[in-house]
Amino acid sequence: MDSVDSERKLKCKKCGSRFKYPERLEKHQEIAHNKKKEKCRACGTEFHSLENLRKHKKICKEKV
Numbered sequence: 001m002d003s004v005d006s007e008r009k010l011k012c013k014k015c016g017s018r019f020k021y022p023e024r025l026e027k028h029q030e031i032a033h034n035k036k037k038e039k040c041r042a043c044g045t046e047f048h049s050l051e052n053l054r055k056h057k058k059i060c061k062e063k064v
């Protein structure tokens, strides 16, 4: 009987914002929390830009 319940399901875990639609939540996470990050496959370290990842890969290879 709680109509608000369905809205509560879609909640951003990082900031607590609520969304009515899954697409909205995904879009929010992309923009607000930079969900789409570049990730190094070798060590799993995440980077905000492809440029930083490229720089890291050179060092990462030397380490491994």
Ligand SMILES: [Zn+2]
Residues within 6 Å of the ligand: 012, 013, 014, 015, 016, 017, 028, 029, 032, 033
């Ligand atoms: Zn959020």
Ligand SMILES: [Zn+2]
Residues within 6 Å of the ligand: 040, 041, 042, 043, 044, 045, 056, 057, 060
């Ligand atoms: Zn790495």
